[in-house]
Amino acid sequence: MSGLLTIRDLSAFIERRPPRESRIRKSLSENVAGYIFLVPWLLGILFFVGGPALVSLYLSFTNFNLLSAPKWIGLQNYIQMFTLDPQYIASLGVTFTYVLFAVPLSLAGALVLATVLNRDIKGIGLYRAIYYVPSLLGGSVAIAILWRQIFGSSGLVSKAYEFFGLPPTSWISTPSHALWTLIILHVWQFGSPMIIFLAGLKQIPRELYEAAAVDGAPRWRQFVSITLPLLTPIIFFNLVLQMIYAFQAFTPAFVVSSGTGGPANSTLFYTLYLYQQGFANFRMGYASAMGWILLVIIGIFAAIAFSTSRYWVYYGNDRD
């Protein structure tokens, strides 16, 4: 098992055409059998993915409250979003800030710890397990509630301030700090990208490091010239995945702010505002438009990652 699936694997898979069948009947029965296996998935794509995505595109041009029929209003939802809705703009700002800090910080932490753990350390299994547990638990409501206490008034952080003789501060009710509690929560879950990095590090041939050591290259030099370049496909993979997750974060902001996105919209995640519009105010046309803009944003970020990847992602010598 080569481990991680890369973009190149995927395109190779798509291009790998099955050999031509000599007998048409056989290929016909293969066709039928293939589609029989694929029926549930195809129905799912139709009814739960593709269909709804198109319907929501239509709804985004309407005024719709679930009770009466959708009313066509053209581009009004989109125009309102960007020109008349300061809360929407705020939610964009909050989400971008979150993604821009949470993703690189957690990836950097993951990379550093993976590199350290990869050096035949005793008890690596235990460390790996301890670092990984938060990624399993971190998305839950329970942890969000814990975070609310830790960073709340008279919470742990506030107590720690007092301990060091500082005035007690509730991060959660301070607009400039509130988003950082959520960024910290994301970074706390660096365990899963760390595991992916570890798997990647195992693939790098030892001989490269030995050769470098013989040539007298210090550790940091080996890291910069061997580890980093050979790990770029995995950094790329982690970056894209983490970005998609981060853009869609919802639970911690909802729990920590009691669904308000406060204080002063400082934790108003994009998805949280979408939820408020769609399911508290029943502006479902508006929520659909927001969903599509989110898709466009994620699409743009993914496109940037993919199109710049050939300048910084190293795929070995067999690159075509």
Place this chain on the structure above:
Amino acid sequence: MAIISVGTSATTRVPVQQLSKRRKHSTARWILHIVLIACAIVMVYPLIWMIGASLKSDQAIFSNNSLNPFPANLKFDNYVQGWVASGTTFGTFFLNSFLICIGAIIGNLISCSLAAYAFARMKFKLRGVWFALMLGTLLLPSQVTLVPQYVFFHALGWTNSILPLIVPKFFGVESFFVFLMIQFIRGIPIELEQAAMVDGASRFQIFSRIILPLLSPALVTTTIFTFIWTYNDFFGQLIYLSSQSKFTVALGLQSFLDASGESAWGPMFAMTTLSLVPVFLLFVFFQKRLIEGVATTGLK
């Protein structure tokens, strides 16, 4: 691996210079371990603190000594109080969560394995197109399909039931698992299937008698991750479930928080601690599978 161990294996006569080098080396190791342990403590401290708080009185949680995670004397009342605090007991919430998880697991196992087998082994028209589409859905944020799905389930009269949370899973909507299984099936030697085909086995027989048993590691991974994702999910449950008797653990905790404000942290933390137990146990028993699953596909 073997090469590295040469340097550390003990020998009786060692030049002085090399000895001091080794000593330096081992100090570096010690520092490394101290840093790693410090990191680990920072990581688990919130969890340990929460477990401690679930056994403390509310006064103790807010006392000046609150940074110490270990309770002075154990107080199990919090668990009793928290369990029944919401009118509906947490027993119901756990049961509802488990029901949804089981439904989702069965759905994912069946639908994803069927689709994965077709993609991995069969030749049919538009295979590349469908495959690309499946990759696309990996990038597709669920918010894009959210409203029409809700309208659809609303029209069917399925809101405030667990059906919207289970039924889609029977149609392979979680592409990650299709993916995981395709990867795995591609690693199974094709000769097994060719031999069975020569013996006149049908595609479905090959799938059920050869592929499924060999696929079991991937099926276990799918089961565990489906459980964890479904159990931790909040958004879907928040939207579709509205009466308290249908609430899951996640919704139960949230409504407990809404109802008690921040006045009952002890019972609150008793329930949050309890709510993490199922996922934690899964981790303890299936650690290797989980870590492998993450390493090969980037599941969360």
